[in-house]
Amino acid sequence: MASVVAGFHALALVLFVSVSAMAAPPLKVGYYLRTCPLAENIIKQTVFNAVSRNPGMAAGLVRLHFHDCFVRGCDASVLLKSTPGNPAERDHPANNPSLRGFEIIDQAKARLEALCPGTVSCADIVAFAARDSAQFASRNSALFTGGIIYDVPAGRRDGRVSRLPEVTQNLPPPSFNAQQLIANFARKGLSVDEMVTLSGAHSIGISHCSSFSSRLYAFNATHAQDPTLDRAYAAFLKTKCPPPSNKTQPDPTVPLDSITANTLDNKYYIQLLQRRGLLTSDETLYTSPSTSGLVVNNTRNGYTWSWKFAKAMVKMGSIEVLTGNQGEIRKVCSVVN
Ligand code: HEM
Numbered sequence: 001m002a003s004v005v006a007g008f009h010a011l012a013l014v015l016f017v018s019v020s021a022m023a024a025p026p027l028k029v030g031y032y033l034r035t036c037p038l039a040e041n042i043i044k045q046t047v048f049n050a051v052s053r054n055p056g057m058a059a060g061l062v063r064l065h066f067h068d069c070f071v072r073g074c075d076a077s078v079l080l081k082s083t084p085g086n087p088a089e090r091d092h093p094a095n096n097p098s099l100r101g102f103e104i105i106d107q108a109k110a111r112l113e114a115l116c117p118g119t120v121s122c123a124d125i126v127a128f129a130a131r132d133s134a135q136f137a138s139r140n141s142a143l144f145t146g147g148i149i150y151d152v153p154a155g156r157r158d159g160r161v162s163r164l165p166e167v168t169q170n171l172p173p174p175s176f177n178a179q180q181l182i183a184n185f186a187r188k189g190l191s192v193d194e195m196v197t198l199s200g201a202h203s204i205g206i207s208h209c210s211s212f213s214s215r216l217y218a219f220n221a222t223h224a225q226d227p228t229l230d231r232a233y234a235a236f237l238k239t240k241c242p243p244p245s246n247k248t249q250p251d252p253t254v255p256l257d258s259i260t261a262n263t264l265d266n267k268y269y270i271q272l273l274q275r276r277g278l279l280t281s282d283e284t285l286y287t288s289p290s291t292s293g294l295v296v297n298n299t300r301n302g303y304t305w306s307w308k309f310a311k312a313m314v315k316m317g318s319i320e321v322l323t324g325n326q327g328e329i330r331k332v333c334s335v336v337n
Pocket residue numbers: 056058059060062063066098099100172173174175176181198199201202204205206207208209210211256279281
């Protein structure tokens with residue numbers, strides 16, 4: 001009797017698992033091999049073309065995937081334009097005006113729609129484009145030849161909703177300390193190590209002065225300047241970023257990593273040891289005991305870091321994804337069908 005009950009439970013479990021798997025199958029490497037075999041090649045070609053013309057775009061596309069996945073999962077909600085009565089993620093100050101690479105996604109999408117209409121989701125294009133950008137940006141890294149190369153499980157579907165206020169609730173601001181970052185990433189299922197590893201993306205790209213200038217001019221009641229910031233570096237940053245006196249003045253940019261600005265590598269962590277992390281959320285990884293050991297280890301073994309980075313990108317790319325018949329395959333990435 002007991003074994004019959006157990007058998008019944010096992011059957012119920014199998015049924016339950018297969019039914020839920022039917023509703024939302026997992027992502028799969030090579031997802032478009034039969035339906036659009038050239039999809040990944042076309043995306044890579046489009047990305048490589050764009051980033052050879054403008055290397056900064058690689059940073060933009062890696063960040064685009066992060067901003068997509070942390071708000072409503074990796075469903076391309078970050079690409080949707082605001083509509084009357086519905087301000088979208090894209091117009092949140094964390095995205096507008098600094099988030100870039102939208103036109104590269106649109107270009108790849110147009111080519112794919114011409115070849116295999118209604119097949120490749122915008123969310124997958126964003127994930128592939130981030131992977132290809134990481135490869136391109138790391139190809140000249142001193143760590144190895146060929147760069148960071150990894151397979152991207154695909155089969156994401158596109159969401160139909162994008163809401164501006166959800167960015168504030170989900171995306172960490174640059175003012176966060178290590179404890180806040182750990183909690184924020186944990187809510188997305190990412191570990192402390194994965195948070196520190198993914199922050200290494202800040203070894204490429206730029207930041208606007210407004211994202212860190214409080215560290216230079218208005219730190220707290222006793223310190224105008226953040227005492228954890230290297231003084232020479234702070235002096236350099238002040239030559240680039242004027243005091244934030246009024247809102248209409250321009251907002252210049254500086255490289256996030258001032259040594260190897262266009263190379264995705266572990267030099268970022270060496271900068272943190274030198275107190276040259278640009279954002280509070282960067283430097284805190286070294287000044288906080290809960291993460292400093294991970295930072296030090298990443299300075300020592302760039303190869304291990306790059307391997308962890310690839311793995312963490314895949315994990316980030318699976319956050320709250322829509323699959324199966326959830327969502328839709330958008331025709332144009334900036335509007336729902
Ligand atoms: C740990 C929490 C994080 C915070 C607080 C944060 C915050 C920021 C900020 C404020 C900027 C500069 C925006 C500007 O002013 O122009 C930036 C840039 C960037 N972020 Fe993050 N970020 C975080 C994690 C990540 C992750 C996980 C990735 C990707 C895996 C990433 C990739 C990038 C890239 C590549 C840039 C440069 C973008 C460009 O040059 O266009 N960041 N981030």
